[in-house]
Amino acid sequence: MSGKPGYHGVILNINLSTGTSEKVAIPPADLDRFVGGQGLGMKILWDRLKKPGINPLSPENPLIFMPGPFSGFPVPSSSRTCVVTKSPITSPMKSDYRHASTVSYSNMGGFFGPEIRFAGYDGIVITGKAKELSYIVIDDDKVEIREGKRFKGMRTDVFDKVFLDALGDRRFKTVYIGPAGENLVPYASILHTAGRAAGRGGMGCVMGSKNLKAIAVKGSGQPGVADHQRFLAALEKARLALYGTAYAKSWAEQGTARAIVGNSNAGTEAVRNYREGTFPEADRIGGDAARRDVWVRDIACYCCPLACKKSGITKGKYGGIVHDGPEYETGVMLGSNLLISDMPGLLKAITVIDDLGLDQISTGNVIGFLMEAYEKGMIDRKFLDGIDLKWGSVDATLAMIEKIAARDGIGALAGKGVRTLSRQIGKGSEKFAIQVKGLELAAHNIQANQPRGLSYVTASRGACHMSGDNIAMQNRRAMLDSTGMCFFPTFEPALEEPMLAMLSAITGHEYDKAEFEKTGERIFNLEKLFNYREGFRRADDRLPDRFFEDAFTIGPKKGSVLDRSKFDTMLSQYYKDRGWDSETTKPKKAKLQELGLDSI
Amino acid sequence: MKNGDKSHEWTSLTRRGFIKGVGLGGGAMVLLGQFGVHGLAWALSGDPELKMVLVDYNKCTGCRTCETACSAENWPVVISGRKLPGLGNPRFANIRVHSFSPEVDVPSVCAMCSDTPCVKACPVDPDVKTNRRALYRDQVTHTIHNDPARCIGCQSCAKACATQRTGVITPNSTTGKPERMCTLCGGDPQCVKRCPFGAISSVEVRSDRKFYGLGPDKIAAELAKGWYGTAEFGGMK
Ligand code: SF4
Ligand code: SF4
Ligand code: SF4
Numbered sequence: 001m002s003g004k005p006g007y008h009g010v011i012l013n014i015n016l017s018t019g020t021s022e023k024v025a026i027p028p029a030d031l032d033r034f035v036g037g038q039g040l041g042m043k044i045l046w047d048r049l050k051k052p053g054i055n056p057l058s059p060e061n062p063l064i065f066m067p068g069p070f071s072g073f074p075v076p077s078s079s080r081t082c083v084v085t086k087s088p089i090t091s092p093m094k095s096d097y098r099h100a101s102t103v104s105y106s107n108m109g110g111f112f113g114p115e116i117r118f119a120g121y122d123g124i125v126i127t128g129k130a131k132e133l134s135y136i137v138i139d140d141d142k143v144e145i146r147e148g149k150r151f152k153g154m155r156t157d158v159f160d161k162v163f164l165d166a167l168g169d170r171r172f173k174t175v176y177i178g179p180a181g182e183n184l185v186p187y188a189s190i191l192h193t194a195g196r197a198a199g200r201g202g203m204g205c206v207m208g209s210k211n212l213k214a215i216a217v218k219g220s221g222q223p224g225v226a227d228h229q230r231f232l233a234a235l236e237k238a239r240l241a242l243y244g245t246a247y248a249k250s251w252a253e254q255g256t257a258r259a260i261v262g263n264s265n266a267g268t269e270a271v272r273n274y275r276e277g278t279f280p281e282a283d284r285i286g287g288d289a290a291r292r293d294v295w296v297r298d299i300a301c302y303c304c305p306l307a308c309k310k311s312g313i314t315k316g317k318y319g320g321i322v323h324d325g326p327e328y329e330t331g332v333m334l335g336s337n338l339l340i341s342d343m344p345g346l347l348k349a350i351t352v353i354d355d356l357g358l359d360q361i362s363t364g365n366v367i368g369f370l371m372e373a374y375e376k377g378m379i380d381r382k383f384l385d386g387i388d389l390k391w392g393s394v395d396a397t398l399a400m401i402e403k404i405a406a407r408d409g410i411g412a413l414a415g416k417g418v419r420t421l422s423r424q425i426g427k428g429s430e431k432f433a434i435q436v437k438g439l440e441l442a443a444h445n446i447q448a449n450q451p452r453g454l455s456y457v458t459a460s461r462g463a464c465h466m467s468g469d470n471i472a473m474q475n476r477r478a479m480l481d482s483t484g485m486c487f488f489p490t491f492e493p494a495l496e497e498p499m500l501a502m503l504s505a506i507t508g509h510e511y512d513k514a515e516f517e518k519t520g521e522r523i524f525n526l527e528k529l530f531n532y533r534e535g536f537r538r539a540d541d542r543l544p545d546r547f548f549e550d551a552f553t554i555g556p557k558k559g560s561v562l563d564r565s566k567f568d569t570m571l572s573q574y575y576k577d578r579g580w581d582s583e584t585t586k587p588k589k590a591k592l593q594e595l596g597l598d599s600i
Numbered sequence: 601m602k603n604g605d606k607s608h609e610w611t612s613l614t615r616r617g618f619i620k621g622v623g624l625g626g627g628a629m630v631l632l633g634q635f636g637v638h639g640l641a642w643a644l645s646g647d648p649e650l651k652m653v654l655v656d657y658n659k660c661t662g663c664r665t666c667e668t669a670c671s672a673e674n675w676p677v678v679i680s681g682r683k684l685p686g687l688g689n690p691r692f693a694n695i696r697v698h699s700f701s702p703e704v705d706v707p708s709v710c711a712m713c714s715d716t717p718c719v720k721a722c723p724v725d726p727d728v729k730t731n732r733r734a735l736y737r738d739q740v741t742h743t744i745h746n747d748p749a750r751c752i753g754c755q756s757c758a759k760a761c762a763t764q765r766t767g768v769i770t771p772n773s774t775t776g777k778p779e780r781m782c783t784l785c786g787g788d789p790q791c792v793k794r795c796p797f798g799a800i801s802s803v804e805v806r807s808d809r810k811f812y813g814l815g816p817d818k819i820a821a822e823l824a825k826g827w828y829g830t831a832e833f834g835g836m837k
Contacts, residue, residue: 072689074665074672074688102663111664111699117690118690160701161833164701170700193699193701216755219691220691222687228679229684231687232685239794243796244796248796252661296827296828297661297703297827298661298797299662299703299705300661300662300665300797303665304796305796305797307661307663311827311829313801313829321828323701323703493603589663
């Protein structure tokens with residue numbers, strides 16, 4: 001529509017309040033400046049929310065599903081969908097606005113993003129609120145909002161099947177929420193293919209607030225590219241960089257689960273609510289054990305030569321089908337962080353969390369916090385509705401997961417996250433409430449890894465392990481998550497050049513390494529502008545005290561703890577290098593001018 | 601082939617490897633699990649006479665690269681007078697990956713059935729010169745082709761294939777004429793070449809082999825029973 005190669009130039013706008021949909025042209029300059037995925041999603045959010053403090057659960061807050069310029073082409077690992085919205089979880093220490101919160105984005109693999117592009121769109125933006133539980137069916141140009149009350153309360157595993165049957169065509173690609181999203185648990189997730197999720201940052205909660213159970217997409221089109229021949233040549237090189245390599249095979253062999261043992265040995269794993277960095281029983285829940293006892297298949301996302309996802313089956317009391325896992329994040333958050341080393345029990349917890357539609361990371365973090373508070377006697381069994389939430393207890397963990405998703409009793413409070421819980425409990429529990437800006441930390445522990453601490457405190461969505469440990473990494477990843485390509489293959493250095501060549505050949509905009517990172521920097525700074533406008537300041541870029549006070553007592557990094565003044569110095573330097581005011585973190589005019597964000 | 605060599609090497613399945621896989625399984629059911637029923641005929645065949653595409657379901661990851669490779673090859677584009685592979689829109693692929701829950705993926709491709717129920721179902725009288733109906737089998741490659749000039753778009757072939765075999769034939773949405781019969785890419789099957797996991801092979805079979813291609817639902821049910829001990833599925837209706 002815009003005539004710009006590599007894109008349809010079109011966003012599909014759906015308003016659930018009015019029951020209408022329309023195609024909207026994307027300003028061509030935005031495509032060059034914000035690309036797609038996380039970046040273009042951020043720009044759309046910025047354009048739609050013209051003032052700070054808008055309630056993330058109000059009909060006004062857009063829920064944005066973004067593929068990128070790679071999506072829909074046979075580019076290796078071009079599988080990602082970035083979901084962007086205003087966070088229902090985060091908040092600043094102080095703000096003039098009651099509903100102040102950060103931007104939120106969550107990135108998932110699978111087949112949904114490419115299918116959005118096949119259907120003829122560069123993104124889907126959903127606003128409004130349906131009168132009753134509904135779902136959306138998009139088949140190329142045809143867009144229908146349908147009533148879906150019969151799906152109310154349905155868990156995701158069964159919904160995935162029932163929904164496809166109802167649609168009558170398995171070529172539809174679907175995303176949906178579980179009971180947790182319907183119940184507006186702040187850290188509810190959006191699921192895709194029963195085992196993939198846009199987990200972090202409350203995407204399922206925002207979807208639930210719109211009374212939207214699911215979206216199905218199917219399409220038959222594809223955008224054109226700027227330079228067909230150059231694209232094909234670069235694609236060939238990209239495939240050769242990955243196909244059959246030891247690097248690709250190592251992903252197929254263990255996926256991220258390899259790091260469960262690796263990071264434990266390195267002292268960088270979340271163990272016992274981040275009290276330790278090493279889990280002596282890590283090998284019982286690691287990749288080798290899973291390969292031996294659980295996994296039956298390696299599964300890949302769209303056009304991916306890595307196949308890091310695994311499905312399998314377990315036996316015994318907790319036995320059943322495993323859609324995915326253990327992965328590093330799920331295996332650690334529900335495993336070592338809770339001192340659970342029973343593999344079937346661990347996988348049962350992971351499966352149930354996906355089934356209910358919760359974020360694996362926040363859920364594991366919250367339960368770890370409660371286990372510690374319970375052990376320390378800050379809360380009793382009555383506070384926990386009778387659940388004996390001891391370290392390592394699978395049954396207690398499963399009971400707590402159900403409570404959280406249902407927002408039942410203690411689950412209602414626990415569903416609000418560790419910051420709210422610790423404020424309620426008091427007694428110094430803030431020290432081990434492991435969150436930044438209200439979002440729980442992920443499975444990477446930091447007493448022995450200060451740079452990852454920087455990633456957690458400066459990430460735009462609250463504690464995020466993926467943001468990047470320094471400025472260059474942050475800029476690069478903000479850009480990468482805007483293209484539709486997965487992060488994992490990009491550790492292979494030989495992919496770099498063909499990746500840039502493909503992006504240039506598709507879009508007609510020339511990307512070298514510098515332009516790639518500059519665009520990422522622009523995206524990261526727009527996120528910062530959004531957060532700053534909401535009231536986030538330096539005081540919000542703050543780690544819990546545990547990391548400065550509780551040195552590891554076991555493992556190879558025994559004795560490690562962060563040094564507060566060193567950490568502060570590092571942060572000051574970071575803001576300076578970013579071109580932000582180091583007192584307030586406000587991006588300076590010169591930086592905004594340099595990035596073309598001064599008049600935004 | 602210079603550039604393709606590396607990927608091709610990694611992805612191609614040797615005849616010995618195939619027989620070994622069959623031998624390990626030791627039965628038709630396991631064989632089905634790995635290669636589809638029609639693999640049996642090949643394993644037992646004597647003199648190889650022609651080539652066809654076989655999928656190893658145990659290796660397939662459901663990545664759908666084969667769909668894009670097939671589409672790119674069979675729907676080329678012409679740019680300044682030169683014919684080049686297309687952009688690989690999977691919608692037009694002759695091989696289709698069917699995905700189920702729990703996680704089973706079945707790439708489904710024309711089984712080149714030796715008794716061709718699709719051709720037999722074609723109501724158009726054989727041409728006097730060529731003896732071909734509107735749907736016919738190429739005597740050399742054994743691939744199935746449609747003659748759009750004579751085809752009346754009645755979809756009888758699609759029905760026959762869907763009820764008796766793989767169901768790959770998809771009538772064109774406007775003309776009703778059959779599409780998606782495997783062309784073997786004129787001798788260099790792109791799905792085989794591009795599969796990142798070596799799950800597809802181009803193998804030699806006897807032309808008089810006895811085998812029947814199964815639909816993806818049936819194959820998926822068998823695979824799920826073997827892998828997860830269940831045949832409870834989504835997306836079957
Ligand atoms: S390319 Fe190979 S692994 Fe991927 S879906 Fe096709 S057969 Fe399966
Ligand atoms: S699979 Fe279908 S199209 Fe192919 S030969 Fe058999 S019946 Fe004909
Ligand atoms: S051999 Fe060629 S036409 Fe046949 S399925 Fe493979 S890619 Fe498609």
